[in-house]
Amino acid sequence: MVATKGFHTQTRSLLSMEEITDHLYTSVDSSDDAIISKTLTGTVTSWNKGAEALFGYTADEMLGNSILLLMPPERLSEESFILDLISAGEKVDHFDTIRLRKDGSRIPVSVTISPIKDTRGKIVGVSKIARDISDRVKLQITERQFAAIINSSDDAIVGKTLSGVIQSWNQGAERMFGYSAEEMIGWTIYVLLPDDRKDEETQILAKLARGERIDHFETVRVRKDGRLIDVSVSISPILDKTGRVVGASKIARDISLKKQIEKQLQLTASVFSNTNEGIVIADADGVIVEVNPSFLHISGYDRADVIGKTPELFRSSRHDPEFIARVRQALNDTGTFQGEVWSRRKDGSAYASLLTINSIKNAIDRVEKYVALIADITPLRAKQEEIEHLAHFDALTDLPNRILLADRLSQAMGLAIRHAQSLAVLYLDLDHFKEINDKYGHDTGDKLLIAVSNRMREAMRSVDTLSRIGGDEFVAVLINVGTPVECVQLAERILLACSQPVEVDGIVLQVSASIGVTMYPQDQADPEQLIRHADRALYEAKQAGRNRIHLFDLALEQEMTQRTLQLGQIEHAFVAGELALYYQPKVNMRSGLVFGAEALLRWLHPERGVVAPGEFLPIIEHHALECKIGYWVIEQGLSQLNAWQQAGLTISVSVNVSANLLQMSDFVNRLSELLAKYPAVQPQSLELEILENSALQDLNRIVSVIRACQQLGVCFSVDDFGTGYSSLTYLRRLPAETLKIDQSFVRDILLDRDDLAIVQGVIALAQAFHRKVIAEGVETIEIGEVLLDLGCDLAQGYGIARPMPAALLPNWVRHWTPHPCWRGRQ
Numbered sequence: 001m002v003a004t005k006g007f008h009t010q011t012r013s014l015l016s017m018e019e020i021t022d023h024l025y026t027s028v029d030s031s032d033d034a035i036i037s038k039t040l041t042g043t044v045t046s047w048n049k050g051a052e053a054l055f056g057y058t059a060d061e062m063l064g065n066s067i068l069l070l071m072p073p074e075r076l077s078e079e080s081f082i083l084d085l086i087s088a089g090e091k092v093d094h095f096d097t098i099r100l101r102k103d104g105s106r107i108p109v110s111v112t113i114s115p116i117k118d119t120r121g122k123i124v125g126v127s128k129i130a131r132d133i134s135d136r137v138k139l140q141i142t143e144r145q146f147a148a149i150i151n152s153s154d155d156a157i158v159g160k161t162l163s164g165v166i167q168s169w170n171q172g173a174e175r176m177f178g179y180s181a182e183e184m185i186g187w188t189i190y191v192l193l194p195d196d197r198k199d200e201e202t203q204i205l206a207k208l209a210r211g212e213r214i215d216h217f218e219t220v221r222v223r224k225d226g227r228l229i230d231v232s233v234s235i236s237p238i239l240d241k242t243g244r245v246v247g248a249s250k251i252a253r254d255i256s257l258k259k260q261i262e263k264q265l266q267l268t269a270s271v272f273s274n275t276n277e278g279i280v281i282a283d284a285d286g287v288i289v290e291v292n293p294s295f296l297h298i299s300g301y302d303r304a305d306v307i308g309k310t311p312e313l314f315r316s317s318r319h320d321p322e323f324i325a326r327v328r329q330a331l332n333d334t335g336t337f338q339g340e341v342w343s344r345r346k347d348g349s350a351y352a353s354l355l356t357i358n359s360i361k362n363a364i365d366r367v368e369k370y371v372a373l374i375a376d377i378t379p380l381r382a383k384q385e386e387i388e389h390l391a392h393f394d395a396l397t398d399l400p401n402r403i404l405l406a407d408r409l410s411q412a413m414g415l416a417i418r419h420a421q422s423l424a425v426l427y428l429d430l431d432h433f434k435e436i437n438d439k440y441g442h443d444t445g446d447k448l449l450i451a452v453s454n455r456m457r458e459a460m461r462s463v464d465t466l467s468r469i470g471g472d473e474f475v476a477v478l479i480n481v482g483t484p485v486e487c488v489q490l491a492e493r494i495l496l497a498c499s500q501p502v503e504v505d506g507i508v509l510q511v512s513a514s515i516g517v518t519m520y521p522q523d524q525a526d527p528e529q530l531i532r533h534a535d536r537a538l539y540e541a542k543q544a545g546r547n548r549i550h551l552f553d554l555a556l557e558q559e560m561t562q563r564t565l566q567l568g569q570i571e572h573a574f575v576a577g578e579l580a581l582y583y584q585p586k587v588n589m590r591s592g593l594v595f596g597a598e599a600l601l602r603w604l605h606p607e608r609g610v611v612a613p614g615e616f617l618p619i620i621e622h623h624a625l626e627c628k629i630g631y632w633v634i635e636q637g638l639s640q641l642n643a644w645q646q647a648g649l650t651i652s653v654s655v656n657v658s659a660n661l662l663q664m665s666d667f668v669n670r671l672s673e674l675l676a677k678y679p680a681v682q683p684q685s686l687e688l689e690i691l692e693n694s695a696l697q698d699l700n701r702i703v704s705v706i707r708a709c710q711q712l713g714v715c716f717s718v719d720d721f722g723t724g725y726s727s728l729t730y731l732r733r734l735p736a737e738t739l740k741i742d743q744s745f746v747r748d749i750l751l752d753r754d755d756l757a758i759v760q761g762v763i764a765l766a767q768a769f770h771r772k773v774i775a776e777g778v779e780t781i782e783i784g785e786v787l788l789d790l791g792c793d794l795a796q797g798y799g800i801a802r803p804m805p806a807a808l809l810p811n812w813v814r815h816w817t818p819h820p821c822w823r824g825r826q
């Protein structure tokens with residue numbers, strides 16, 4: 001209207017009013033804008049062609065009609081608001097609003113409304129110019145949407161000049177690089193480039209300058225916090241209207257995560273391809289979907305052989321068909337399986353592997369895949385088996401060694417008991433094997449051992465065990481051997497096998513063997529003892545001349561065991577002071593003199609009472625205890641003599657000395673040491689009694705010991721005289737002062753004429769050889785009478801006194817008197 005006014009003003013002087021009006025109408029009608037006038041009450045008073053085009057109403061339809069026809073219901077209030085302004089003389093410029101078209105559609109318009117004044121300046125109406133701003137609004141909307149899109153994008157969208165100055169910087173860029181738009185706009189893009197990539201931008205800008213695009217270029221950029229990020233950038237040149245490149249738009253996407261995943265994938269792929277472990281991936285049905293090269297290498301299969309197959313393909317016959325079902329069960333139950341399994345290669349050979357299977361589940365917990373790791377442990381197994389073999393087998397002969405033997409023997413013993421059968425343990429040692437070694441060398445000896453062990457093995461049944469337990473010693477365990485005779489027959493086969501000639505290094509060698517055998521359960525021993533028993537029997541076989549079999553003597557062994565036990569008990573008794581000497585007086589029946597006492601050993605057993613020496617001395621014979629106790633007895637005798645002498649009792653004491661003790665190399669020395677301990681004791685009052693039988697064993701030696709002891713002053717008597725193989729020569733040489741007639745003859749002297757004759761003979765011998773004679777076993781007065789009549793005055797026996805504790809003896813001596821019948825004898 002201002003323009004119209006101006007135009008009006010300018011043309012007033014040139015054109016007539018009519019012309020002006022025509023002109024005005026023409027210009028109003030030719031305007032694209034809607035030019036409308038209306039009264040202050042809203043009645044349309046003019047409606048140009050532009051208004052017709054804009055709103056769809058013709059001038060006829062609108063003139064005289066209310067302008068409110070154009071108002072959308074929600075904007076009705078606008079009209080009164082505008083009218084208020086106009087009434088106040090104000091103008092409304094470029095007021096953007098919405099109006100209704102005739103077809104009911106809405107149209108955005110920009111209206112400029114001015115008051116129409118009459119010549120007096122009174123406002124009489126309103127002129128309104130409305131312009132269709134649909135395109136502008138659309139553009140605005142598009143721009144806003146565009147801006148919203150740009151800002152909501154996770155990508156960085158950046159505009160820059162050709163020199164790299166940043167012109168726009170969206171929120172995505174802020175998030176990605178950490179710089180705000182304020183910080184970056186006007187700043188250089190170079191700030192985002194790591195030092196080693198600065199030249200990249202130069203190349204990019206050069207490309208852009210040539211109008212070229214850069215698509216999905218993957219590179220690295222620096223964030224504000226210094227962190228490097230992987231980005232993919234696409235850059236397009238921005239052209240001006242003339243097609244000149246004026247800048248660039250750049251879209252950068254953070255691909256750090258993608259890169260990281262890629263790296264992980266690469267790593268995983270590299271592990272998958274390069275690991276030594278075989279990897280098999282199967283689907284939920286167990287169908288193989290992927291395998292790695294190592295698996296193909298381990299199994300010998302090609303990829304095509306296995307993809308689409310199930311692991312049944314690899315099952316070794318060492319596992320039953322249910323094996324895979326069991327693996328599946330474990331996977332179902334726990335989601336994992338681990339174990340050592342045997343599998344089959346393509347060529348059919350078996351290999352041991354450590355198999356680990358894990359199930360991979362999806363988001364809803366359903367198994368999607370199974371991943372199996374297969375570590376080939378065949379070499380490890382082989383090594384283990386080798387080590388195990390070495391631990392259980394003899395390196396030279398490859399026979400079971402002692403350890404395995406013990407194991408097999410225990411098992412065989414268990415079986416023997418279960419099946420009520422007997423087994424035999426054979427201890428075998430080659431005869432004079434050392435000579436082979438010495439003559440032909442150790443190597444040849446080794447070869448002979450191998451050859452002989454093979455022979456023996458062949459001679460045995462497969463169920464039996466032959467083991468080498470060292471050198472030329474072998475132990476065989478034969479099961480179910482039947483009777484001892486059958487067992488010996490089996491052993492004989494082995495013996496025969498050993499003694500066959502063997503050719504070693506071109507030399508024909510022949511050895512024999514000795515075998516000791518024991519049988520179980522006849523020999524109720526443990527495995528170790530059985531072997532020891534067989535060894536003892538072997539010793540007997542060797543002693544008996546070799547190349548033979550000797551059966552272990554069970555009764556003998558039991559006796560030995562019993563002896564060991566008893567020895568222990570006796571030793572204990574000795575140490576505990578349970579041994580004591582009892583004394584039996586020796587008297588002259590005729591004169592009534594008590595001239596001595598025989599010290600007799602007793603075991604004062606806490607439970608059994610007084611145990612006679614006959615029950616325990618034979619057990620200690622040849623044992624160290626024999627000497628220990630023997631010397632102890634002598635010392636006890638001396639100590640008692642000493643005590644009695646001091647108490648005014650002068651008698652002699654005799655102690656029994658075994659031939660073994662007497663023959664000890666240091667016996668004389670020890671005796672003299674003991675005598676020296678009791679200097680007050682006259683050595684003559686100690687008498688050593690030796691058994692005639694034992695004195696016979698080594699007469700020369702015994703004689704020389706007796707003489708040496710006599711040099712010390714000690715006396716001797718021969719005990720049990722008449723029971724040995726006495727000869728006159730013997731008696732003549734034996735320097736004992738006294739002969740003691742054995743009680744077995746004395747006891748029956750009244751009944752048995754032979755015994756009487758022997759006693760008479762002994763007495764006569766004693767007299768002839770100028771020896772004293774004493775009778776033991778005088779149980780009655782009558783026996784004493786006969787002995788006195790025969791000229792034997794000295795005696796001991798129950799008829800005189802029983803052996804008694806030392807403490808009782810002095811009193812007994814004081815009160816004893818010989819029987820009147822004895823005294824009266826001439």
Ligand SMILES: Nc1nc2c(ncn2[C@@H]2O[C@H](COP(=O)(O)OP(=O)(O)OP(=O)(O)O)[C@@H](O)[C@H]2O)c(=O)[nH]1
Nearest residue numbers: 429430431432433434435437442445446470471472
């Ligand atoms: N060649 C060889 N000899 C061994 C080996 N181990 C031990 N020997 C020898 O085997 C011999 C075994 O000897 P003995 O069993 O004690 O005696 P022998 O000569 O066989 O005589 P008797 O057994 O008494 O009949 C010794 O000379 C050992 O040195 C071995 O591995 N190889």
